[in-house]
Amino acid sequence: MKLYRKLHFLSIAFLFLIFNSCSTKNNNSFIISGSISNLETDYIILSQIENIQTKKTILIDTLKVNKRGKFNAVYFLEPTIYSLTFDNKKTLQLAIDKGQHITIEGNSSEDLIVSGSSDTELLNAYETFRKASLKRLVTTVRDSIKNLKTQQVNEQKITELRTLEVENYKIHLNELVQFVKENMGTSIAIYPTSTRWNNENLIVLEEITTNFQEAHPNLEITKKLLDRVQLLKKTSIGNTITGIKIPDQFNNLIELDSIKGTYTLIDFWASWCPPCRTESTLLNNIYTTYSSKGFNIYGISLDSNKERWLKALKTDNRIWTNVSTVEGFNTAVAKEFGITSLPTNFLINADGKIVASNLHGEKLKAFVEQLYN
Template identity: 65%
Template sequence: MISKNHHYYLLILSFLILIGCTSKNDNSFIISGTISNLEDDFIILSQLTNIQTNENRVIDTLKVNKRGKFNAVYFLEPNIYALTFTNNKTIQLAIDKGQHIKIVGNDLENLKISGSVDTQLLMDYEAFRKKSLKTLVTSIRNKIKNLKKEQSNENEIAKLRTLEVENYKIHLNQLTEFIQEKMGTSIAIYPTSLRWNSENLPILNKIVLDFESTHPNLAITKKLFERIELLKKTSIGATISNIKMPNELNQIIQLDSIKSKYTLIDFWASWCPPCRTESNLLNNLYKSYKNKGFEIYGISLDTNKERWLKALKNDNRTWINVSTLEGFKTKVSTEYAITSLPTNIIIDSEGKIIATNIHGEQLKEFIEKLFE
């Protein structure tokens, strides 16, 4: 029979062995917490596997006891994880090695998360992003809604639509500044890459190089470099590879088949108000310069063919129009990291990019100078 003292020593030994194994495994973290009025008896833990397509992989189900307590140790590398409850409430976590994430609250709407500086940075970023978007973009959209109710002049609304697009670019620049100034080499940088653009490529490239120096062998390090490579494909000076997509008659139209001096590749959708407003400007440019060597290759990120075709007719989009009706899952959209609309790329006859994301009066002036 084992004595009580012997049993006690065995427990101590087991505990020390567990600590020893944990300390040798760099990729370990703990998730625990107490949510008083939680009705769930389990929580799903998943890992973000693709930021652009928002794909996640289920890792585990955390058991929750009757008092709302849960606790689990994981031997997984630093990454972006999420806890999902049965009511579809999701908490996103940026977890680095050795962290003990604690989640405490009386209900799902009032939770305090501690133990992870990376998760805190991610929450700070999201708070800043929402505030910036509200100030620069949502405020403009609200003005447009009010003007529509008042049946105001369409020209005034069109100007605000252009301002909305310009302000969104400022918004993206503000997000890049936040990452550069506040986030260092935090794991939380990975989900921010969804809103990176080629205009800030030099800054973003340095951010990724610094990230690699701290996290050289992580899966998300590789993904960040892949994101940089995608942005390089749409930066000025790069050459666009051939695009093959079906038009409204299901005929395959190749970008390489266009023999114009300059081609504007226009990413848009019928549900995008700024895109629809820009149709007027594109119409005027097309009429003025089509016979001088200007073409438009319109790529719709619609998912509904009827709405796409209706928009083509109503907006008089008489240039080349193509779509696979797969939305942002369209192959060319993922290949060129298109995450917002409208987005455009202007190429010369050799397929070389000479401008990206210029709209409104700036686009008009740029095209005019090309044909002076």
Template identity: 35%
Template sequence: MRFFLLMFSFWTTIAFSQSATVQGLLPTKFAGKPVQLTLMNYETRKDRKVQEVVTNAKGAFQFAIPLKEPLIYSISVADSALVQVLAKPGDVINLQVKRDDIVCTGSQDTQYLIDYERNRKNVFDKYLKRTYDSSAVAVKSGDKARIEYWNVEHEKASENYKAELATWVEQPFFINSLAAVHHSMRWHSDNDIKLMDQMVAIFQKKYPNTELTRQLVNKVNATKRIALGAIAPEFTAKDTASHTVDLKKYRGKYTLVDFWASWCGPCRQESPTLVRLYSKYKDKGFAILSVSIDTEKGRWANAIKKDGYTWENVSELDGYSGATAALYTVTAIPNSFLLDKDGRIIAKNLRGKNLEAKLSTLMGQ
């Protein structure tokens, strides 16, 4: 009997260590609503729903997650994103939603994720909300000068946004937590490589052979692959007529690899500038290869026609999960890479007057 009890205790401990519990309490207005648990994949961006439950009359829910290593999940209510949680084997995570705030106990890493998203939203509102709203008004008015002005202002605001967010991320408590993977996999630049290398060293020591560490290592390598001065990764993709287009054929020209989509307002605002610059420099050694993040061929083709794109335009029609977007670690648009005649990346995300000034210098006029 003693042997049986010891073995029962042993296997119970093993089973507990191979799972985590996430339980939460929502406002009662969400009683009877479905709650989804989705495993996040930052590398492929193909997240996978793993469980769904329905809240009880008090708005409570619970997930029991089979788990062998730390992983990040997203919790949604009625298909509307609520919060990300970082679950480790043995965790019992409690979430309580109060108006616009979420209180977490049982997981410091999850609290870091909540704090990060709260801070990110505040920084977004501080720098980018105004430029997005003003750009939309400018586009509706059709005033090209105002559109150009707000494009430039948006670039400045984006840099300020990234810089202020980075100061929060660089805090020791955050970069020592796997929660930092959530930031590094979504936001990156050449300036982030040093910090990301530091995180890799930490996680390979603390969490070796785990999926999140593997994804981070791959992300760092991919970021270095598209750093300034690197030869742009080769790719092939199909145009709207299903013809294969190869980046290699653009060697010998200054080429703008431009990631965009029909639904992307800032991308479409930039269209008149791209059309004008292409017309001005296409016979002087400048080319554009646009890569769409669209998922619907009809919308993609209509946008090309409406905006007057006469250069080659390709897409895998798989959103951010497309092979080319993944190769260039594109997680937000507009996003562009200017290549020299040898295919080397010489600038990133130049828009409006900045792109025009760069091309004028390169073309000697």
């Protein structure tokens, strides 16, 4: 009996040494466990969000769920954003750092409570704030536009509200960055927020990424955040845009450099974007007024349906240079300049230097007037 106890003790000690050795070599360990009583399947799918911008995921594992609905697994994986899919229909996004023990409890895939990850809690808090901010600033304006359309009111009022929608969306994005700065520290949960970063907050974003790099110097998502900031710098005021070459509606390859005027507005838009469509009238007015003085527009459509793009060109009387590869947000130049929302524009001078960005409505009109008058 004493021999058995001794051997048992040695076995436990040996296993501890093995686990400790693994942990020493790779301390990025975390645990996922829990109990869900009424799952339809006997497994849960764990995936890693490899690229938050393109939403590319990698299948990591299928967690076995026993007959009592319990599951438990230890992973030696890098801190990043993961997702768990239940019953092939319900997906939870998790921000996981090393050393965390994530527990999921519930009666079904529609009734889940997650605990054990402060980063996931921050990610959920960000999402709650984001939805509330969007509703307060943007959705309410869109609802007002819908109501006015049913009343067949003056189109000028709708145009004003479309401009307000765009301006409020910019405020919304600024609020999100401020939330990250004030609440998220160096949490892994910062990475998903980068999909809504823009070049108007570069100073703050550089501070956020610098702090994140200091806390997580070797993570893959650290590199992605740094790359995101560098990408946004390319479209900040004072930098130069050149070398764009995209086919027009007649399949002629049009170089931006070949049509540049004294000032050129690079306008990212799409037929499915109501504010973009509404702004066509204003752009037409500015173009007609100042094209003789050297003003030009290079309209880049992020449509993925060519027929809709061509129909919008005709309907909106977009008589300036219009180009598209009809690849939506997968358009190479959209990726190169980090375009994640529409409308987005950059005003460049004859040398290709950015003098203004994301000016819309009367602000854009006034800025162009100031340039030529």
